[in-house]
Amino acid sequence: MARDNEGIKPTEAELSLLNVLWKIGPATVRQVHDAISATQTTGYTTVLKILQIMHEKTLVTRDESNRAHVYAPANSEGFTQSSLLKDLASKAFGGSTSKLVMRALDESTSKEEIADIRQLLNELDQQS
Structure with a gap:
């Protein structure tokens, strides 16, 4: 499932949405917004825009076969964590x-x- 986007690091906001998708699985913008709203105040259009940007960056995939697009993480949680840790080790720990x-x-x-x-x-x- 790992996509060729290892050099692309998610922002803090993108990582929040990825955490939701890893937890609940493929979801619509509404489902992601509902889940993220349980812990922070974020507008629906903000979630939509971040997911669109994440799709452009290949951090998520998008199923457009239905009226409500369904987003899913392009990489597993473990793959993303490993990538972030390698980056942190390289930058902060030589x-x-x-x-x-x-x-x-x-x-x-x-x-x-x-x-x-x-x-x-x-x-x-x-x-x-």
């Missing part, structure tokens, strides 16, 4: 994943999150 992870892990990291991270590291060790 390309060092370990520096990024060490900065992210601080006193606010819960014991449950540390256990999940430890399990992931163990699984990665077993794969190599």
Whole structure:
């Protein structure tokens, strides 16, 4: 499902709409607006315009077969997160994943999150 748009990074507003689409799946502008309105004040036409821009940037796909167009993320949540993290590691941490992870892990990291991270590291060790 990954589209050739890895160099295109979503803005904060675009990422908010992508989060809605990842959560509810393909949706009309009205459905996205209703979902986003639960947490922030955004006009319908603003959501429509952002989705149109996102379509031009290939961040979302658009099904125009019905009167109400249906938008869907062009890439998975994981793909987009990985792309954003690679960009952040490159820009802010000199390309060092370990520096990024060490900065992210601080006193606010819960014991449950540390256990999940430890399990992931163990699984990665077993794969190599």
